Amino acid sequence: MARKRFRVRPPMVVTTAVVVMSTLAAAGTAATGSAAAEPGPDKPTIRYTEYGIPHIIASDWDGLGTGYGYAAAKDNICTLADTYLMVNAQRSRYLGPDGRTSPGQNQNSTSNLNSDLYFQRIKDNGVVERLLAKPAPDGPEPQVEEAIGGYVKGYNRYLAETGVDNLTDSACRGAAWVRPITELDVYRHAHAEIIMGSADVLLDGQVTAVPPGASAAASKTALPKSAPKSASRKTSPARTAAKIRDALAASRQQGxxxxxxxxxxxxxxxxxxxxxxxxxxxxxxxxxxxxxxxxxxxxxxxxxxxxxxxxxxxxxxxxxxxxxxxxATVAPFGLFDVQVDPLNPTKYLVDGAWKQMTSQQIVVDVLQADGTLGKVSRTLWSTQYGPITTSILGYPLPWVVSAHAVRDVNMDNLRAxxxxxxxxxxxxxxxxxxxxxxxxxxxxxxxxxxxxxxxxxxxxxxxxxxxxxxxxxxxxxxxxxxxxxxxxxxxxxxxxxxxxxxxxxxxxxxxxxxxxxxxxxxxxxxxxxxxxxxxxxxxxxxxxxxxxxxxxxxxxxxxxxxxxxxxxxxxxTAQKRINGTDGLPGRGFTPDSMGKLLFSDNSRAADLALNATVSMCQSVAFGLILVDGTLVNVSEACPILAAWKSHDFTVDSPGSLLFANYWSFLQGSQGVEKLPWKVPFDPKDPVHTPNSLDSGSSAVRDAFGRAVIALRKAGMPLNASLPDFQKVARGSEQIPIHGAPGKLGVLNVIDAGQVDGKLDVVFGSSFIQQVRFTADGPPEAYSVLAYSQSANPKSPHYADQTKLFSGSRWVTSRFTEEQIAASPVLETKVLD
Missing domain, CATH: 3.60.20.10 (Aminohydrolase, N-terminal nucleophile (Ntn) domain)
Incomplete structure (x- = not known):
């Protein structure tokens, strides 16, 4: 039987009552992995256990999606509504053109306007609708369709029951852009996540690309603000390749x-x-x-x-x-260098013949300063390979003798x-x-x-x-x-x-x-x-x-x-635990040892370089290092690092912040193999090389001096502990966060920064889970969601797991029906 073509269903608003119970009576039972499993409950049922974790049970995919949609909206409706605003290219309409699409540093923080132009082009081209009309595997399988249909019902039900004006989260309470959703909204969101690996890199370059000779006004928008002043200057292939690689390396370190x-x-x-x-x-x-x-x-x-x-x-x-x-280390996109006609740069050469680029007028609504709505129109250009781009991660790809077209391997992917x-x-x-x-x-x-x-x-x-x-x-x-x-x-x-x-x-x-x-x-x-x-x-x-x-x-x-x-x-970490040489009892991983090793926050950089750094510090004449013509007294820093023998980035680790700043100046955005090691990288011993930092290197002295300067300028003592800088605000509470940037060789990665003017974590350990299987019996699992279940400051689950994470503690997962029923805080919602 031929698969039905996708139709956008109208938003469904459900107004029936919600039954709140404290028992499992209406939920039914589920014999996990058993062919003799009893049927699910007649109505989608959500069982909440500790830390607001929902255990959703239903008799079919539609019901499962309904429970998921209801529970997800209850915890994070403002974040979800903001996402649907983005994928429908309406951020500029409601929030103005100049805002950023993502909070914090180092995320894809393109402007609302550029984001809208990008997603409006996808809408105008019917990309998602075309994929939905295809049979699986290109289009969604029946179970996916049913679950997403249910999700829409669950989301819309929560919104209808609560009302936009009664939402507890002030981030979107009463906002005109919070609305019932359709299945197409959800598929557009899924598609946006799938193309993220290309969009984050190339979005600005695609929507600001203008051919040579365009108007001065258009030319001003042709490159992101981060592009070098010499953007229009022709560069050598070697320089271009090096700059693109450096931009990719920096993005990978910060993303x-x-x-x-x-x-x-x-x-x-x-x-x-x-x-x-x-x-x-x-x-x-x-x-x-x-x-x-x-x-x-x-x-x-x-x-x-x-x-x-x-x-x-x-x-x-x-x-x-x-x-x-x-x-992964796969670029989900490729560039095609197309030669353009110098007299008509929207023509390009393929197989000896000139072809005309395709132009597309993209129009989006924009909220103006006086509160009225205007429109912004931009002409975007494409080739047979894909859209033209004039930058990659802010590095310019000038449209002069040639232009660069993009092909995105995931643009036609809903298969995920x-x-x-x-x-x-x-x-x-x-x-x-x-x-x-x-x-x-x-x-x-x-x-x-x-x-x-x-x-x-x-x-x-x-x-x-x-x-x-x-x-x-x-x-x-x-x-x-x-x-x-x-x-x-x-x-x-x-x-x-x-x-x-x-x-x-x-x-x-x-x-x-x-x-x-x-x-x-x-x-x-x-x-x-x-x-x-x-x-x-x-x-x-x-x-x-x-x-x-x-x-x-x-x-x-x-x-x-x-x-x-x-x-x-x-x-x-894996080798030493399996061999029993890491200082912990026994051999082989257990949940206890795996958790301890992750949250020990050990720094491989410190293991390799701390002793040499201390030796350098202790050997400089009179404790003075010359940095940019200024003598910096580092003598106070030497005993601090010498005492930091744990090499860790736990919340109580004086010296770790000094070392982190020093390492950041030393490594910068280059690969670790570029540092001044005495023993270079050896592909026959890739786990232990390079090693032996050259303590006599001027680069080591300079980086250390700059770290001391940086901490003093910030008004922080050189022996500051991690919580003096790395903490998150949850209401009136400041929660210290352990971990460190990945370049320090710490598994528990945490990248702190400014978010809406406050110290917070931008990227880092998010959902952490460890699972142990045995020959029989249910899996044994422990988890912690580092930023907690809800982004709503009014939610009881806004910071509870964040405090667990701060204390290196775990949630013991409840997986079987018996474990769920035994929760002392069990609360059950039946969506009847």
């Missing part, structure tokens, strides 16, 4: 990331396998994660977290498998929804691999998983541009070769391609084994199943386990290249 470690049967004590999930996602905005358990007896029983507003578990566990994702719904039901890591291969929906992530059978999996199987090594050799431009084939590429910088657009044969070819045109054959993508461990900390796939280095097409990342300090720390 989203993750650690994930799967431990197999040989590495676990008292079980068959374990998984540590530790994503480093934003603490504010649309990329917040939200925790839940979703159950349809006999069909699915999964617990974990999702990106807020997507009614599935993205990172979590079911009865047999636990999995997580980490940001099918991927996550299937992962929620996987029975072992082999089913995980099969799901990844047959959907190719993962947008820019690695997958790390463990199963009850004792397997540990690493897989980088995702939507990847089909640029094989042979295709790259044939089609890369001179700049593209330098960018793609660097001698020592950073381990975590994606190899961006710039292909020759003058030849249509250089477009991404279609592979018969791939799910969609232009995708790399999933069987060529790396995967590893072991019984000891496999993991990833945002480096390329090469060293998921150093005992079995992986090979793969260059498009997926470097091989034989230096690893980040965080990757070294992850591997060493």
């Amino acid at each position: 989203m990331g993750s650690n994930a470690l799967a431990v197999g049967s040989q590495g676990v004590s008292g079980g068959t396998s374990m998984l540590l999930a530790n994503p480093h996602f934003p603490w504010q905005g649309k990329n917040r994660m939200w925790q839940s358990q979703l159950t349809i007896p006999g069909k699915v029983n999964v617990s974990g977290a999702s990106l807020l507003g997507l009614p599935a578990v993205n990172i979590g566990h079911n009865d047999d498998v636990a999995w997580s994702h980490t940001v 929804l099918n991927t996550w719904f299937r992962l929620d039901q996987a029975k072992d890591v082999h089913e995980v691999v099969d799901t990844l291969e047959t959907t190719q929906g993962v947008p820019f992530f690695n997958t790390v998983a463990s199963d009850r059978k004792g397997n540990a999996l690493y897989a980088d199987i995702q939507a990847v541009p089909n640029v094989t090594d042979e295709h790259a050799a044939s089609c890369l431009t001179e700049t593209g070769k330098l960018l793609f084939n660097q001698t020592l590429p950073l381990a975590n910088v994606p190899p961006v391609t710039i292909l020759d657009g003058k030849r249509s044969a250089c477009d991404w070819p279609s592979d018969p084994n791939a799910v969609a045109p232009g995708l790399l054959d999933p069987h060529k993508q790396p995967r590893l199943i072991r019984s000891d461990f496999a993991g990833n900390a945002n480096d390329s796939p090469w060293l998921a386990n150093p005992e079995q280095p992986l090979t793969y097409p260059r498009i997926m990342g470097g091989m034989g290249t230096p690893r980040s300090l965080r990757t070294q720390e992850l591997i060493l």
